[in-house]
Amino acid sequence: xxxxxxxxxxxxxxxxxxxxxxxxxxxxxxxxxxxxxxxxxxxxxxxxxxxxxxxxxxxxxxxxxxxxxxxx
Numbered sequence: 001x002x003x004x005x006x007x008x009x010x011x012x013x014x015x016x017x018x019x020x021x022x023x024x025x026x027x028x029x030x031x032x033x034x035x036x037x038x039x040x041x042x043x044x045x046x047x048x049x050x051x052x053x054x055x056x057x058x059x060x061x062x063x064x065x066x067x068x069x070x071x072x
Contacts, residue, residue: 016031028044029041030043037059039051
């Protein structure tokens with residue numbers, strides 16, 4: 001799996017806030033899908049904080065693992 005930290009300038013992406021994020025601005029994660037990668041950031045620092053770039057294969061593996069853990 002390849003994970004790379006990007007600067008905060010990832011333009012042209014549509015960010016989606018996690019449905020598991022708290023309504024009061026607590027633990028909030030946003031995800032955006034690009035052509036070759038998935039990007040993850042903390043919504044509290046959106047635009048100012050770091051952005052993680054995860055290859056699409058790595059993201060698929062993460063989601064599969066997380067889904068397996070949630071079902072257990």
